[in-house]
Amino acid sequence: MNRIPLWTKVVCGLGVYAGTSVLVKEKLGGPDFDAAVDIGGKVAIVTGANSGIGFEVAKELASRGAKVYLACRDKDRCAAAREDIYLATDNKNIFCRYCDLSSLESVKRFVRRIRKDEDKVDLLVNNAGVMWGAREVTTDGFETQLGVNHLGHFFLTNLLVDSLKKGAPSRVVNVASTAHFKGKINVQDLNSANDYSESGAYNQSKLANVLFTRELAKRLQGTGVTVNAVHPGIVDTNIVRNTGFFTSMLMFILKPIAYPFIKNSKQGAQNVLHVALHPDLEQTTGKYFNLREISEPSNEALNEKLGLWLWLTSEKWTKLQETCKELNIQPLTHPWESVNNISIPDSKLKSNSLHVNTVSQVTSSNLTTNTLAS
Numbered sequence: 001m002n003r004i005p006l007w008t009k010v011v012c013g014l015g016v017y018a019g020t021s022v023l024v025k026e027k028l029g030g031p032d033f034d035a036a037v038d039i040g041g042k043v044a045i046v047t048g049a050n051s052g053i054g055f056e057v058a059k060e061l062a063s064r065g066a067k068v069y070l071a072c073r074d075k076d077r078c079a080a081a082r083e084d085i086y087l088a089t090d091n092k093n094i095f096c097r098y099c100d101l102s103s104l105e106s107v108k109r110f111v112r113r114i115r116k117d118e119d120k121v122d123l124l125v126n127n128a129g130v131m132w133g134a135r136e137v138t139t140d141g142f143e144t145q146l147g148v149n150h151l152g153h154f155f156l157t158n159l160l161v162d163s164l165k166k167g168a169p170s171r172v173v174n175v176a177s178t179a180h181f182k183g184k185i186n187v188q189d190l191n192s193a194n195d196y197s198e199s200g201a202y203n204q205s206k207l208a209n210v211l212f213t214r215e216l217a218k219r220l221q222g223t224g225v226t227v228n229a230v231h232p233g234i235v236d237t238n239i240v241r242n243t244g245f246f247t248s249m250l251m252f253i254l255k256p257i258a259y260p261f262i263k264n265s266k267q268g269a270q271n272v273l274h275v276a277l278h279p280d281l282e283q284t285t286g287k288y289f290n291l292r293e294i295s296e297p298s299n300e301a302l303n304e305k306l307g308l309w310l311w312l313t314s315e316k317w318t319k320l321q322e323t324c325k326e327l328n329i330q331p332l333t334h335p336w337e338s339v340n341n342i343s344i345p346d347s348k349l350k351s352n353s354l355h356v357n358t359v360s361q362v363t364s365s366n367l368t369t370n371t372l373a374s
């Protein structure tokens with residue numbers, strides 16, 4: 001044994017580790033979503049479909065015969081993804097549509113075009129996301145993680161509600177994260193203008209995904225449109241591209257060790273596909289899925305007043321009602337609701353601060369109670 005050179009031992013050791021890692025990853029990654037569901041000709045929209053989980057979701061929808069719209073912010077990356085999906089599935093009904101969720105105008109244009117091209121939408125997968133990075137703001141002055149991950153999708157979904165209703169039974173799937181457990185909705189500074197932390201803003205945006213899911217589900221009761229949120233697992237994708245130097249280095253070093261326990265994009269996508277397509281979930285709405293299981297979200301996510309506050313604030317900040325009027329869409333608002341006491345964002349402010357009045361100001365005039373119970 002001692003006559004075996006060291007380098008041979010090292011190579012063998014690495015080989016055994018690599019082989020075991022692959023097997024463990026395969027096992028822990030979970031099975032493919034293989035329920036027989038006929039979605040031939042159904043109209044599906046996937047945001048952020050050019051990369052990671054969204055790409056794999058779009059590919060599987062295409063391979064099952066759906067008409068898939070890839071809603072992406074980069075035309076070239078979208079075209080490349082479309083080509084790959086077409087070559088893999090032979091489905092010609094894959095379309096690239098420009099949709100930058102960091103611009104309300106872009107989202108509005110995207111919706112106009114979809115409404116022109118399609119009578120109905122059967123499935124909307126709100127998948128696009130950004131994580132971490134220095135504080136930036138969107139075209140409309142929203143902190144980028146909140147703006148893209150929550151407000152862009154809030155606006156998009158609301159503008160597609162009429163199309164989704166026509167597709168009923170239809171589904172909305174919001175790709176959230178266990179990061180929401182660490183999230184807080186900062187009602188005094190939702191836009192993180194005064195106090196920004198990259199992980200804090202991400203966690204807040206993912207909590208917003210779950211609160212939005214629950215509030216939207218209430219508003220869609222009886223329409224045949226369901227909405228659920230799903231954590232896809234820890235998945236090896238491009239999402240970490242904006243992290244700083246030290247975090248990137250740490251991830252680089254830890255990646256070989258963590259490799260067996262992190263899902264690849266295809267494995268992560270199976271959990272989203274489960275929520276999007278499983279026939280047993282046709283009536284299920286307003287739920288949070290951890291992988292493929294319905295799971296209890298955080299206490300904050302269950303706070304109904306907070307969900308309503310976030311909805312009203314999002315409605316006001318995105319000027320949703322005006323846009324609904326402009327596009328002739330029936331908004332999901334209640335007649336007794338008013339957002340008049342929430343100050344409007346002013347993207348021209350030097351700090352890009354979207355100053356929000358206190359919750360008591362919002363609730364005292366609009367809600368039945370005047371505190372945000374936790």
Ligand SMILES: NC(=O)c1ccc[n+]([C@@H]2O[C@H](COP(=O)([O-])OP(=O)(O)OC[C@H]3O[C@@H](n4cnc5c(N)ncnc54)[C@H](OP(=O)(O)O)[C@@H]3O)[C@@H](O)[C@H]2O)c1
Pocket residue numbers: 047048049050051052053054071072073074077099100101102103126127128129130131148175176177178231232233234235236237238239240
């Ligand atoms: N990966 C994980 O471990 C994990 C865990 C929990 C939840 N998630 C969630 O899963 C979702 C998908 O992320 P991923 O991991 O698959 O990451 P990814 O590979 O980085 O994919 C994110 C997608 O979002 C798109 N996007 C970013 N900003 C956009 C904008 N302004 N407008 C339109 N599209 C935009 C990206 O487009 P570009 O390619 O042009 O940048 C990309 O296509 C995210 O919502 C993320 O929060 C991921």
